[in-house]
Amino acid sequence: MCWSATADLVAGTAIVVIGAACVARARRARDLPLAALPLLLGTHQIVESVVWRSGGGTGPATIAWAVIALPLLALWVPAGVLCAAPARARTRLAVPLAAGVLTAAFLSYSLLTRPVTAEIRGRTLGYVLDLPHSALLVTGYLLATAGSLLLSADRWLRALGVLVTVGAAVCAALWRLEFISTWCAFAAVCSVVLFGWVRRGPPEASAAGMPTSTS
Structure with missing residues (x-):
């Protein structure tokens, strides 16, 4: 989250532009889910600008924000990482994907059966959703996203995973203290890292171009 509707809108638009560049530069179809992640993050920011302007509450923008933040990201990130991974890494990546599927299912059910409310708290927006087994869901969410x-x-x-882990901890601490959130800057940095990943191209392609020796 950002500290105002304008900040969310500006940051979200910039991140969407980075996402469009990532998709345009993707060299393999299986890289597209991860390459498109900044598009989702930027859209998320823009949706939150609408939440700001509506004064919070339980409207469609609040629900859309929660759907993206909770079940969609929990499933999108591990699925995207698995799609982009070489065959040798896919077995271990099935674990965070399974965590993402289960977590997304529980979060989707919670959003269907319980109200979610946005509250303006000074310079931050707080989202209230009564989640059963919240500690278990947070663990599954982090395993699915940062873990993958x-x-x-x-x-x-992997560097992005470290950034996500640190950023999540910092954003959570600042949210609890009611300070200005770092989410906009965090999402932007994540998007830039993904652009670097897309621009570099798949590592196996580089390896394929190296000369090989025969015995």
């Missing part, structure tokens, strides 16, 4: 990146065979994606 940390388990990736790609060093760029």
Whole structure:
């Protein structure tokens, strides 16, 4: 989250532009889910600008924000990492994907059966959803998102996993203290890292171009 409707709108638009560049530069079809992640993050920011302007509450923008933030990201990130991974890494990446599927299912059910409310708290927006077994759901969510990146065979994606882990902790601490959130900057940095990953191209393609010796 950002600290105002304008900040969310500006940041979201910039991140969408980065996402469009990522998709345009993707060299393999199986890289597209991860390459498109900044498009989702930027859209998320833009949706939140609408939540700001509506004064919070339980309207369609609040529900859309929650759907993207909770079940969609929990499923999108591990699925995207698995799609982009080389065959040798896919077995271990099935674990965070399974966590993402289960977590997304529970979160989707909660959103269907319980109200979600946005509250303006000074310079932050707080979202209230009564989640059963919240500690277990948070663990599954982090395993699906940060865990899939940390388990990736790609060093760029592992670096992104470290960034996500640290950023999540910082954003959570600032939210609890009611300070200005760092989410906009965090999402932008994540998007830039993904652009670097897309621009570099698949590591196996580089390896394929190296000369090989025969005995």
